[in-house]
Amino acid sequence: MAEFVDRRLERGLGELEQMVHAGLFTSDELKSIVAKRQKLEYNVQRYEKSVEDHLKYVKYEMSLLELTKLRRKRLGYDYKFNEIEGSIGKRCQLRLMRAETKYPNDMEVWRTHIQLCKLLRWNPAASQVYTRMLQLHSDKPEIWIEASDFELSENGSPDSARDLCLKALRWHPKNHELWLHHLSVELSIATKVFQRGDILGIDASHLVKDDDPITGGKVCMAVAENAIKNIDSVDFAGSLYECVLRARKQDKLPEGFWKPLANFILSKMEEKYGDTPEYWKRRAALVLVGLDEPTEYEMIKAEEEAFQIMNSAVERLPSESMWHAYMDFLSELFGRQQFTLHPEWLELSRKRSIKAFEVFEQAETKGFVQFRHYISWASLLNDRRRTKEAEAVLKKAASVCPDELEAYMKLIVAFSSLAGDQSGTITELINAARKKLPRNDPGVWKQLLDWTIHFQPSKVEEVFREAMQQSMAIRSQVALQYVTWAYSTDLSSGRKIYKTVRDIPGAFSESLVKFAIAQEKKNSAPIASLRKMFDDALSFVGKDSVDLWIEYIRTELTYEGGDPLASGKLVSKAQKTLRPEFLTLFTTMNNLLMANLTK
Template sequence: MADVVQYKLERMVEELEDLEKRGIFSRREIAEIVKQRRKFEYRLKRPSPLKEDYLSYIDYEKSVDALRVLRKMNKEEEGKKKRRVSDYAGVARIVEIYRLASNRFKGDIHLWFQYLEFCRLKRNGHMKKVLAQVLRFHPKVPGVWIYAASWEFDHNFNAAAARALMQSGLRSCPTSEALWVEYLRMELTYLNKLSARRAELGEGVGTLVRHQPDPEEKQWREENKELFMPIGGENEDYKELDVQNEELKQKMDIFREKGFNILQTVYKCAVEALPSSFSLRAQFLEILETTNLANSENMQTEILADMKIEFSKEPGYWDWLAKYEGTGSKSAHEAIKVYDEALKTIPSSTMFDLYIKFLMDIIGRTGNRQISRLSDLSDSDIDPVSHVLMVFEKAESMQCITENLACQHVSFLLELGRLDDARDLAEKFCNGELSEAVNMWVLRLSIEMKRLTTPSKADFSLVFYLLQNPLRKIAVSKAESLWLMGLNYFSNQKQYFDKLVEISLSSLIRDGGSDDGFSLSSAIVNFVLQRNGIQNARDMYKRFLSLPRPGLAFYRNCIEMELNLASSAGGKAHLVETRQLYEAALSTYDQDESLWQDYHSMESKMGTSETTAAVHWRARKTLKGNATLLT
């Protein structure tokens, strides 16, 4: 190992001498560079070098080379342009390290791309060789074929090689959407370059890029048509010009026809390879819209028809189609028509949710929910607020209402300031099909609580009556927000707080405690601790501990509470209570390693050596020697 490292360092002598001779690095700096390189070389010669070793070496060499270039720019005399050994030795060394790393970690595609990017930036002539290697090792990665074709097309200006690479990639990865889309883009880009070249030579009339005229410019041209007409009427010169323009137009039509044939061929092959891909067709349609091709409208109609046949049962298709119809010069009214058609085809809650989200986005763009008309719905006068409410009602009538849609409906009414309507609707949902919807109950109770600014005893009784119904029916694990809302609201009302505790006891007997996540008993104990002190909190948690399954989360909460008090007050009573809690928890969860670890840690910090050793011995005996975490 040492001989190999020494040999590599000796090969650097010429480069280092040149750097010192030119005054780029001092002798002391060169000694430090040699020291660092020796360290990195020994790392690479280990039996199993890590990828980080190679990358650290590369980063160091890049920083050294960057410093060399900077100092060379400051020291180099004018007229001296001959490259010397130190000018290219750093890049060659980095390439060699990349080669070693890629040979050892052939499956790391990210490393290969770093290698390729370095070769592309430095233009050191290794690009083709590295591309051939990565294509050999990763023929099933579409990004590699796209990268290679892009380099041939943009850097070498070799369209034939780029085309061959893309076609080879499509044979290796026929189900890659990105490859099909990029192949089409490349072919159309090449055709567009040919058309632009003809136009520069005076043999064409433009490119294949579709021109989007400015509406104001278009209107001005229509209003001032006479400015673009010949002053003396048509004469022979203008007739000859028209003939020339017609010939140029015919040549342009040839390019447009070729572009259409390419798109049609690639589209058919791509659909055969990916018959169930919706995004592929959408991307092809996007390319078609931005390109000026012959028969583009017919092709657009064909693609849309295929998409409707294949994906008419998917809500995502209708949502995309509605947004597609509502963009550009098309009105949002067309999008609403699409959503209405979608509801007839697939009446589902997902479709209603997408429809309402679209309408909300339109209303949000106006900046005011109280508007009476939308300016962009030019084809028809539509009251957006009424339309959204109509869609909500339609979802309910078609039995597609969900908890999310119902909450959106109530919240929308609240934003409109229709408090009574929102309250009645929430009551209707809670008493009907959404009687166990937690979020709807939270919304209804929040409406009632906000309405009662200075609640009386009757008001407290009404809110408690509403609250107890879902608390008794819904599982504790699902009703976390309801319980917290009730405990907060009645925290200063002892009568109703005690009733909530009784309901919680019966609910926990039915559902059991939680081992992780939300713990109702822990929340109640914490409320009691803040309001009435530690003694009442102890009495409360002992009531919950007497239940059949208190839950590990509750044990941990009580232990944490006692430990906090023991560390702050320093009393032995808290330590005794903490030990009793650990013992009670371990009687049920004796195979929980983390619980034993916490117990052992507590004894090592607050107990004696005897109690610590006893816990350690019991843990090893119970866990059968697996108490490796006890240190």
């Protein structure tokens, strides 16, 4: 092995001599580099080598290349690239090609090779690496996208980028990201043509010609049309439109190019999805996508256009699902960024609210308002300080509330946000939830107890007793919640309820006793009381709870009135009580405890 290592080190002497001769490194630094290389070579040459050994070797050489680049810049030395960087790069390439053969499924090897090529600006070599990688990993769309992006933006080869997109789509014809990337590649190619014309002093509008497939938008239209045909999704079709608008904004595409393309996508969307409510909702939302830092007036105008689209949609499709889409669109509109960032846009808020109330009322006369719409409607009314109307709408929501925990949570939160005393209504809702919600769900009982603690403190014990008749999982969870609430009221209540809960089958748990002991310590309980709590708890879970034994020992050693001598007896008792599989863990944790306490 030593002979192979020495031979490989000798091959790198030429570049090291050039580094010293150019003043990039000192003799001492050279010795350090040789020592490091020797260590890495031994790792690579050993019998049981791993992919990490190859990667460490290459990454060290790459860091050396980075340092060489900085030293060159500082000294202004721009010679001997082939003799120094070229020599290091070729050696690393050979190492990585061996690793690619031996570990073809390790993506870090491939990516490190590409990083090396980019560092040395060996773009043709990087293209070859991508080609080999795709031959083995053609099932990964993200690699196709990465390779295509490299060809377009770094290698300056738009034709190769397009070819990669087309090949990728043969493998993955239903992949959303690939179709979007293909469209963005074609838009970038068109952008480069317009930018070239700008450099030559040719106005971009003169380059938009119907007979030119690139600047005339025919290629982009073909990509968008095929994407919509292959992928059956309104949202995806809308994302194609958004892709065009982003390119228009970033690359300043001429209106004669991007606008016909955007309209073409919209026409294809309507042709395929025009009879679905999802299309019209997405179509109305797209009106607001292309606004760049709009004023309040521009937002009002854009939303009026969106409302016109939805109005025509409900006339064309007067179905219940269409009205649902209209109400959902209005509800989502109030959460849009332009609105939340500009609360001072009062006129916009007023017009939105008027339209929303109008649509909700029309839908209600047709019997199309569902629970979620009532909640949104009430929220809008409450925001406008129309509390009585909001309360009336929420009562309608309560009448159609589905038997689901989330629905009751939304309803109770909505009533809680109203001004005035809503405790009576909320109490009725809690009682209804107790009757209607599934009784075998721990989450339901947790929420019921939360509501009862907050709104009906006098009923907490009743709900708790009812929960104790349920499954073991529910008992354990509710018991901890009940004791937590009891200790938050006063210490005596906490102690009383803890003792009650502790003796209920299935209610006792390690987390319960840990919480109770922590509360007692916080209130400076006597050590005798804590010992009693530990002993009672360990009689239940002493065979399995390493944490509880360690906490008991810690308490004897650190708590006021504790007996350090008793800790040794506790260790012996724990070793006799714990199951054999927990003894190693207990010994380790006990040793750590002693080490920490002796510091």
